[in-house]
Structure formats: C-alpha cells, structure tokens
Amino acid sequence: SEMATMMDVPVTKIISACMSLGMMVTMNQRLDAETLSIVADEFGYDVEFITADIEESIERNVDAPEDLLPRAPIVTVMGHVDHGKTSLLDNIRKENVIAGESGGITQHIGAYAVELDGGQKLAFLDTPGHEAFTAMRARGAQVTDIAIIVVAADDDIMPQTKEAISHAQAAGVPIVFAINKIDKPTANPERIKERLAQMNLLVEDWGGKIQSHDISAKTGVGVKELLEKVLLEAELLELKANPNRQADGTIVEAFLDKGRGYVSTVLVQGGTLKVGDYILAGQHSGKVKAMQDERGKNVQEAGPSTPVSVLGLDGAPQAGDKFNVFEDEREAKSIATKRTQLQREQSVRTQRHITLDEIGRRIALGDFKELNIILKGDVDGSVEALTDSFQKLSTEEIQVNIIHKAVGPITESDVLLASASDAIIIGFNVRPMGNARQIADKEEIDIRTYSIIYDAIGDVKDAMEGMLSPEM
Ligand code: GDP
16 A cells, blocks of 8 residues: 555555465555565556665764773663662762752753762663663663662562563673662661572672672662772773764653753763754754753763753654764754654564574574573473573584573563563463563564473474474
C-alpha cells in the first residue's frame, strides 16, 4: 500500500503485479528489496534504497592521545527496590552546594553533576536502576563509567541486587557497593559482605579488590567517603576526553515543555557543546537556543561529562540516542529526515541478535568468539549444574559466558540484558513472564526453554558444533 501511494497507482495493481511473480501478498505486506525493484520497474520507476549508509556519512570524532584531558566519571546508582537508590541520589544532590554558589540542585533534568570539597567532579545519572542503564546499552549507548550498587544492610542480596551486579558486569562497568541503612538497629553490614563473598565478590574489608562503604542515605553518614571511593575507582580508569572540539554525547531524557518547547537533557562525552551549535540527535535536529545546568542556571558551554538541558531541538529524541554537532544546519536536518524515513520503512530492527540456530553459521564465518548465555531456572541446583556444564563446553575458539544466572522466570530485564549483550536466554523449568516474550520477539532475542538438563546442554553443544537442526 505504501508503494502504491509512492507511485500513485492503485494498490490492486501492485498486488496483481506480485501475483504474476508468483507471490500472494496482502496490502500490508512488506516486500523484500528484489521484489520492490521488479514491481517498481513494471510501473516505470527506479528504486533507490536509503540504507544505514547515512550513519557512515556522519563524521565520527577521533581524538589524538595528546588532545585528551582527564574528565569526571559518570555514575549510575543501581540496586534492589527500596534499598535506597533514590535516597542516595537525593542526599548527594542536597548536600552538594558548589562552594561560593547559592542554592543547590533544584531541577530534575535526568542527570546532575556535583563537585566535592577537593574540587573533584562527578556526574550522576538520575534515573536509578539497571533497567534504564541496560535500555541505553541496548540502544548502543554506554555512558556509565562506574556503578554504585546499593544494598540495604537490614536486608539481603536480593534478586534485583544480583541483576544489577550482572548488568554492570556484562557492561564491563566497575562496581562500588554502598551498604546502606546502617543507621537502622537491625542493620548488619558484615552479613552483606559475607553474602557478597559467597558470590565471589570480595570487598576490600574481606581482602578483595571491590570497593564498598557503609552508609546511611538517610542521615548522610559515609556518603562522602563513598564518593571518594568512587573517585578512586575512577582514577584507575584514567577517564579522558578532548574538550577542544565539536561536542558529541548521549541523550539522557527529553520531553515537551508547554512553554519552552522540546527540552532534551544531554550528557556531553567529548568536545564542548555551545549555544548556537547545530545538533543532530536520533531523528531530530535543531540549533541549541539555550542550555541550563541542573541548578537552572543558563550556561553558554558544556564540556565532557557535563549534563545540560538543551532547548531548540525540533522533537524529543529517545534516551540513549547519540548526538553530534554539525557545521551545517541543513546537513543535520537532512540526516534526521532520512533517519525518520528509514525508521518508518524498517518495521524490524536492523541489528540482528544471535540465535542458537545461527551460531554454527557464524562460527563457520569465523566471526563468532563468545557465546553469551542468560540462564534462569526453577531451583538453584539446576542453575548451578547447567552453569557448570555450559562453561565446560567452552573451546579454544568459543568462550561460553554465563553473563547472568538466577532462580526465577524470564523477565523483561533479562531480555534487555540479552539485547544489550547479544546473548541468548535459556530457561530451565521456567517460562517468560509478563511482556518478556513480546519484547523478545521484537528484539529478536532467542529464548529457549527446557525441562531436561541434557537437552539444554545437547542443544548448545550441537549449536557450537554447527550441528543444531533448525527449530521448527
Ligand atoms: P529505592 O527504591 O532503592 O530508590 O529506595 P528509596 O530511596 O525510595 O528508599 C526506600 C525506603 O527506605 C524509603 O522509605 C527511605 O526513606 C528508606 N531509606 C533509604 N535509605 C535509608 C537509610 O539510610 N536509613 C533508613 N533508616 N531508611 C532509609
């Protein structure tokens, strides 16, 4: 039907043209490239495919090592519900009044930057939780340098604590534990550390390398020291960026404000964003009319690791969209338009995810080195047994990684993690829950469920040997 409109011919004619090619199609059917070309040709049209090439036309900024200067770390707070993520973010926000400036952080713009007494800076993403973190990763954006994982000392390592740990690890982001609520009489921070040790996560007090600090997000005890440990961890990462070029970075959030138009919070990752710059973000573009920091103050410039809210885009980009600065407004606009067109034309994502069926082919092509598996099961015993067996399947050519394992049904969060880490999901005696199946279908994530351990091991083994018979 879309094609009929584009060529201004009745849709029935297109359908019969397809029929003469031996294809029974409906009005809403999507045609492949070859069919499109043949049918268009019959009506005297040429087809030009706009492909993902437009992405390649965007000049990527490449920095010479000598242009790089140290930058502040970007931190995400994760952890189980009610363990104190929001309280910690609020505490940091409230306590931090930049020396010599009146007023703290008043605006919620999705991210904020703070400066410690020693002058060191940190930027925080203000949407706590690993879902937001992994949703961004699934869109190809990795903005977080360090994850603070909050664990309530009067509780335990909970399912979402484990998820947060797996999500941070899958992203290769170092973790600093904040053992929270130590003001409570029932708090037992040592027990939490012991439980972490049982999971092979040894914190410093226990002779390990992982930083942790006991805090109370409510009273503020220990928060400063926690942030110092985050900075210490950041030092090891030697985070750098070149501030002296056109900016690029990531959209943190965007919305339509009645009075001001589209407001987008961006996190600058390289270069310096200036008022007057033309930017392209996802499917939207525009000239930066004004910028504000989290204190509601107008700023003219924003350098690396600085979050600012930007006015002037012609729409609301999605969280996780990259932004770039363009010399030429028209170029930015034209790419934004092409992206919108592409989006409309491609009902399915361009990024394909791995499936068990495909592994053999990819191995044969030689571009497959790691098989990432998310493993969910009904009891701990089967999860551990399968983990062992899967890991033993690793060969010199292919490493099998269990990037997350847990007892429980397959959740949306598992699917997101699979999408961000190109993993397959294996369920043992468990099934997808809620929207997990739907999202998996949309994201093309392979979910396999088994009730016999040997079947699960057998399928993965066969897939790795390129011998799996396609699933019917
Ligand atoms: P989130 O779901 O992880 O964002 O948790 P919240 O920050 O919303 O905190 C959940 C509850 O725990 C709230 O009632 C907080 O007031 C409380 N809480 C958070 N941190 C502390 C703390 O350090 N001490 C005590 N006593 N309560 C806390």
